[in-house]
Amino acid sequence: MAFQDLLDQVGALGRFQILQMVFLCISNLVVYPHILLENFTAASPGHRCWVHVLDNDTVSANGTGILSQDALLRISIPLDSNLRPEKCRRFIHPQWQLLPLNGTFFNMSERDIEPCVDGWVYDQSSFPSTIVTKLAIADTCAAFAPTFAIYCVLRILAGCSTMTILTNTTMLFVEWTEPRLQAMAIAMTICAACVGQMTLGGLAFAIRDWHTLQLVVSVPLFVFFLFSRCLAESARWLIITNKPEEGLRVLRKAAHRNGRKNAGEALTMEVLRSTMQEELEAAQKKLSVRDLFRTPILRRRIYFASFVRFASYMPFFGLILHLQHMGSNVFLFQVIFGMVNLPASYIAFLALNHMGRRVSQMLFMSVLGISILTTTFLPEEMQTLRVILSTLGVGVSSAAVMCSSAHGNELLPTVIRATAMGILGLAGSIGAALAPLLMILTIYSPHLPWIMYGAFPILACLVVLLLPETRNQPLPDSIQDVEKERKGPRKAKKEDTFMKVTQF
Structure with a gap:
């Protein structure tokens, strides 16, 4: 946790971090529409x-x-x-x-x-062409895929890349800012994604042919790829993974851009090693995925955080990927849902800062589950109320995802955070993949998929109680930092007892 001292010296929120945030936010804006693209390219017309x-x-x-x-x-x-x-x-x-x-x-x-x-x-009145109306698919690569199977493979690869970019964006935000600003940083990434969501709705309304739409949202990625070399790696991660020279170089770069040249020059390898001696010693051992599950506290955090991520992603994608179930104007719904997510992200930011990570997640998860279950059993004639509750559900689900992302990053040690976030991301992806597959259950009951969308967030509320609060706490850098959680309360208790006895 000593890295925070180094970050305070070079500046925890200066020009360096702002430029990083701007680039990452624009990256999120461009990347996020690829998750929702099938709402339009794979729409099932009448x-x-x-x-x-x-x-x-x-x-x-x-x-x-x-x-x-x-x-x-x-x-x-x-x-x-x-x-x-x-x-x-x-x-x-x-x-x-x-x-x-x-x-x-x-x-x-x-x-x-x-x-x-x-x-x-x-019916080609809304979509002249979607992948549902073709078997021979003629998009950058997916737009020109010769067969449906190749199109699916390319979309799977795009999905893997998209989730990796979004996960890395959040980690870079968190690892380059101080604890009190981390919720704000994550809120910015969510807001950027919301703008991308609204932009997609407008583009899809203007461009009805799926080949052209796929190209329009894909080509800008090449531009950001060229500028991605200007993005700085996480100095925290470099140091913890036994690359102190590279970490020191990036820290000096941050100090220079933040106008703290003297601090950068005073930051030497000796200062870095003395400040992070314990972390550097732990970095001598190479860690693998197995190390995530060897110690009891970290193992418990991985299991519980993975279930919460799974339970938040399933209803989120269940709502935003089934626009056609809510009405015929899918373009308007896409824009409305994006607009609703903007204030929802701000509300989540306020909740995270004032109520903490656990209470915020429990609040949003419970409201999400209740809104979905209520919408499920409303008669179809009450279409306006159904749309209002569905829109509320989308906003609350976005807030729940943001809280889960903030809490998950703060629970995991830097030395293996990328790997651990990959596991949490995998759990979320399983929930996202199951969201459309659950629609198969409509052959038994039209309400069954939506009941499951509402039930899992409510179950996740109970699991969140088993995770520690991390608001305004320094990020753990090593597995030892996480495991000290067990010793912390005991030590504090002994100190309190000593003080009482002495005072007496």
């Missing part, structure tokens, strides 16, 4: 089976062409329970007896119906 009498331009239904499209649709596509045309089934033969108005409610036998053996016809 569709029905292709039928001979409707979609074959060379054939007329009755030789005279006097029947309307609605009439032809009536005799070709059966109605579902809501009296709307089925999306994936059609009549084997035209049902002429359904032409009279009083024939709408005929009970048809399953023997008269078949699946879409000749493909589908898609």
Whole structure:
């Protein structure tokens, strides 16, 4: 924890940190839309089976062409329970007896119906082209992928890169600032992502073709790649991983940009080694993933923080990846959700600073679970209230994710924080991946996926109680710093007892 003394000398929030934050925020703004891109590139437009009498331009239904499209649709596509045309089934033969108005409610036998053996016809009023309407995919690489399988592989690689960038951004923010500013730094990363979310909604509204949209959001990444060399590595991480010379060089660079040249010149290798002697000795041993689970306190923190991350990401992505379940105007919902996340991030920042990490997470998680469960059992006729509660759920879920990110970074030691955050990120990614897969459960009950989205955050509230509070506490640099948690209360207790006896 001695690194904080060095950071105070070179400046914990000066021009150096501000420039870093600006670059990382813009990076988040550009990267985050790739997580939500499938809301538009993979949107499932309205569709029905292709039928001979409707979609074959060379054939007329009755030789005279006097029947309307609605009439032809009536005799070709059966109605579902809501009296709307089925999306994936059609009549084997035209049902002429359904032409009279009083024939709408005929009970048809399953023997008269078949699946879409000749493909589908898609409504192109909102999306002229999405990956759902192609099998041959013609985006930078994904836009030109020749097959759907290659497109999926490229999107998986993009997803891995996107989550790595977002995780590294948060760690760099945290490791270059003092404890009282860490919540603010993380709030800035979330706000930048929210702006990216709103930007995506506007771009998708203006660019309906998915190939062009994918290119527009991908090409700017090359520009930021060229400027990424200006980004400084975490000096804290360099020192803890036994690279003190490089860490010293970056610290001097920070002191110079912050206008503290004298402090930079006074910062020598001898000063660094004497200040962080214990951490440098611990850095002589190379650590692996196994070391995360060898000591009891760190192991417990990893397990509990991973579950909290899983339980916060699942409903978050369950809401923002299912815009079509909330209404037809997915572009407006994308912008609204991004706008709601901005004040939600500010509220989370205030809560983290005034109520602490644990209470903030419990508050937002419980409100998230309750809002989702309430929306689940509201009748569909109350669409306005459903949208309001869903929007509230998105805002609260964003606040919960921010609290989980702040708390998770502060629970883990610098020496292995990147690896540990990778595990927490993996837990979050599993929750994000399960979010759309849970929709398969609608075959048993339409409410079941949403019940699970609401239940897990409430369970996470109980798990958060098992984690320590970290507000305004210095970051642990080594595993030993974490394990000292067990000895701390005992030592304090003995000192208190000694003081009482002496005073007596």
